[in-house]
Amino acid sequence: MAAALTSFRLWLLSCMAVISMAEAQHPDQFIYTNGFSHANLQLAGNAEIRPSGLLQLTNTSRLLTGHAFYPSPINFNTSSSSARSLSFSTNFVIAIVPESKEASSGHGVAFVISRSTDFSHADAIQYLGLVNESTNGDPSNHFVAVEFDTIFSLGTDTIDGNHVGIDLNGVKSYQSIASAYFSNEERKNISLDLKNGRPIQVWIDYDGRGQLLDVTLAPENSPKPNQPLLSTSIDLSDILMDTMYVGFSAATGSLESCRHYIMGWSFNRSGEAQSLDLSELPKLPRNGGRINTVLLISIIAAALLLLIIVGTTTYVYRRKKYEEVHEDWEKEYGPHRFSYKTLYIATKGFKDKQLLGFGGFGKVYKGTLPYTNEQIAVKKVSHESSQGMKEFVSEIVSMGRLRHKNLVRLLGYCRRKKELLLVYELMENGSLDQFLFSVDKPTLNWFQRFEIIRGVASALLYLHEEGEQVVLHRDIKASNVLLDSNLNGRLGDFGLARLHDRDSDLQTTRLVGTFGYMDPELTRTGKATKAADVFAFGAFLLEVACGRKPVEHNVALEDIFLVDVVKSCFKRDAIVDASDPRLQGNYVVEEMEKVLKLGLLCSNPRPDFRPTIKQVVQYLEGNGSLPDIPLDSNSKPQNIPFSILETLSQSTTEINISIETNLEFDSVTVGETGLFPTRT
Structure with missing residues (x-):
């Protein structure tokens, strides 16, 4: 009977592995949202993965330890000069199930970031499988842990046996607090029993730049609270090394014991960890983990039979309907x-x-x-x-x-x-161009427009200067600026964007973008540059301030290009005459002049005459004086044949440009293409 049961469990495990999902492929982030059946975790001690996909760190036996770590070390790159390199975020769901409702439990579970996965010399009980009496607090341990302790222990704990603590190289907490969660509805902390046998959601976020560690708890089926339970200032630079392992440790006591489960887990070293959906996680076993084997086999057999019958009839249809491309x-x-x-x-x-x-x-x-x-x-x-x-x-x-x-x-x-x-x-209010050009949308006032301009400039500064790599957007225009519920402008549509290292230039033989926003220098060099993005941003500035597109249709040839219209007003010392007539003069004159002049500066056909995006932001914030605007340069796109200009004056559709070139040509080709331009 035992051999048969073992064979059945192995067969069941292989079946569950097919339908379990454990997405842990990225070097610095991963997620396990359907259990751990398909995970390749490093397990030690009493830890095991149940057939259901639950990660069980301990059972109810006394004096046990259990460890489970992500198999690959995480690169924290502590040699980097950026404090952000130490940041991390994790979201997991734990469940601590006592042996019986009447019994107390011990000792707890901890999330651990450690230089090593070898805890063979660590003890159970209050040491949580992390250290022993002689190694407790040793600086050479190099680990940080967030413990969820379910019993009070003399010498290590300073508060009761239901608390959350932050441990550095030992189990005497750097800081601890009674277990609770912040209720968004009641606007206060509510006590939370760690050993209630139910799923408990945990979020841990560390901001390396601000040296701030936040620990947030919530019961099952509750959203993430607006306030963390524990928020403490802490410098982890002396503990974290270039590569560290992340995982969990748990221990039982000499008298009290319980099962410690991990139901789901996500981790991210370079941003916010993905949220877990409790409805997708494996369920906790009934009766504290004890289950009738015969009943379980009968239920599973019946369910599998039903699945086979239903699956056979729907397999072909569903596969065809939802078929994807995977490589x-x-x-x-x-x-x-x-x-x-x-x-x-x-x-x-x-x-x-x-x-x-x-x-x-x-x-x-x-x-x-x-x-x-x-x-x-x-x-x-x-x-x-x-x-x-x-x-x-x-x-x-x-x-x-x-x-x-x-x-x-x-x-x-x-x-x-x-x-x-x-x-x-989703951006609730759609794209900015609808508010600028559609009669069905209300007119944006000047304050709203100026805030949108500043917001897009700030986003472009982030893309160009504040990330590990330079991001060139290559298609900045009003239709690619979306508005949220508060009409805040957000730059979107990265379908044409490209990344490159800060010490290199991006060379391309496919020039893409929208006519009127494209840097004329692109047609000569074929290089996508920061200056090209600034040129497009200049067209965007004029577009927002004047309420018309950079290239207008069905107008006289001299009025086709918006930049020429604005420059003509500037030469007459009446640049605000180019402003959107729908504003009816309700704007701050100094701000309107600044935006229009800045649009002319950014639209200069010579890249070396344009300001950088950093300078643009400084001008918009009032932290610098605008330089003189040259009046003798031609700002219209270069090498555009007269026949195309005639087409523009008669066209009623927006025209995008797509060029396949060896960088030797006399003119460009215009066609109605889109996010992925086709060869013309």
């Missing part, structure tokens, strides 16, 4: 890839009633992610060529790590047949 190299981008099924459900089958907009790039749909109810925007883009796909997806994932209040967050992607689906956070 081996995409495994490292797992956390950033959405399943097509998830996006199909979120957008209600990409129905027309979910449509937010469309253009040459494709269509954008509104969606609501199942389980989390997060609002998203899904852009469907056709991509005929597979060449460069790996590079493109890599850069899309990198863009998804950008964090700035004036950037639309790119959440991830999906590939299906010849389609790419880009997933963004």
Whole structure:
């Protein structure tokens, strides 16, 4: 019977591994949201992964320790001069289940960041499997732990047996506090029993720059509280080394014992850890972990039989309906890839009633992610060529790590047949150009416009100067600036953006962008540069201030280019005459003049005459005086044949530019292309 039961458990484990998901491919972030059945964790002591996918660190036996660590060390790069390199974020769900309702429990579980995974010399009870009496507090230990302690121990604890503590190289807490969570509704802390046998959500966030460690708790089915339980100033630079291991440790006592479970876990070294959905996590066993084996076998057998019957009839249909493109190299981008099924459900089958907009790039749909109810925007883009796909997806994932209040967050992607689906956070008020040019939207006042300009400038400064790599947007315009519920401007649409190291230039043979916003220097050098982004930002400044596009249709040839109209007003010493007539003169004259003059400076055809984005931000903040504006340079795009200008004066559609070139040509080709321009 025992041999048969063992064989059945092995068979069941292999079945569950097929439907379990453990996305842990990225070198500095990972997520386990469907259990740990498919995880390759380093387990030691009493730790084991249950058939259900639960990570169990200890059972109810006395004097046990259990350890589980992510298999690869995490690079903290402590030699970096940036304090942010020490930052990290993690989200996990624990459950501490006593042997019985009447019994007390001990001793607890801890999240650990350690230079080593070898705790063979550590003791159980109050030492939590991390140290022993002689090594407790030794600086050479090099670990930081956040403990969830369920019993009071003399010599290590200063408060009761239900507390959260921060431990440095030992188990005598650097700081501790009674277990509780902040109720967003009641606006106060509510006590939380760690050993209640129910799932408890935990968030731990460390800001290396501010040297601030936050620990936040919440019971199951509760959102993340607005305030952490424990927030303490702490410098971890002497503890963290270049590479560290992350994981968990737990221990039972000599009299009291309990089961310690980890139900799900996400970690991120370069940003906020992904949230866990409790509905997707494996369930806790009934009766504190004791279950009737015969009943379990019967239930599982019946369920599997039902699944086989239902699955056989629906397999072909579902596979065809939700079929995606997967390649081996995409495994490292797992956390950033959405399943097509998830996006199909979120957008209600990409129905027309979910449509937010469309253009040459494709269509954008509104969606609501199942389980989390997060609002998203899904852009469907056709991509005929597979060449460069790996590079493109890599850069899309990198863009998804950008964090700035004036950037639309790119959440991830999906590939299906010849389609790419880009997933963004939803901006409730749509794009800025709708407010500037549509009669169906209210007119933005000058204060709102000026704040949007400052916000987009701040976002561009972040992309150019404040990240580890330079990010060139390459398509800055009002239609790519989205407005949130408070009409704050956020720069979005990174479909044309490119990354490169700070000590190198980006060389390209495909020039992309929108006519009127493209740097004329691009047609000569073929290099995407910061100055090219500044040129587009200059066109954007004039667009917002004047309420018209950089290139106007159905007008006289001399009025086609907005920059010429503004320069003409400037020469007459009446530059504010170019302002949007819908403002009816209700603006701060000094700010309007500054924006219009700055637009002319940024639109100079010579890159060396343009200000940097850092200088632009300084001017907008009033921390510098604008230089003189040259009046003798031609600011219109170069090498545009007269026939194209005539086409512009008669056209009624926005025209984008796509050029395939060896950098030797006399003119550019204009065509209606989109996010991925086609060869013309």
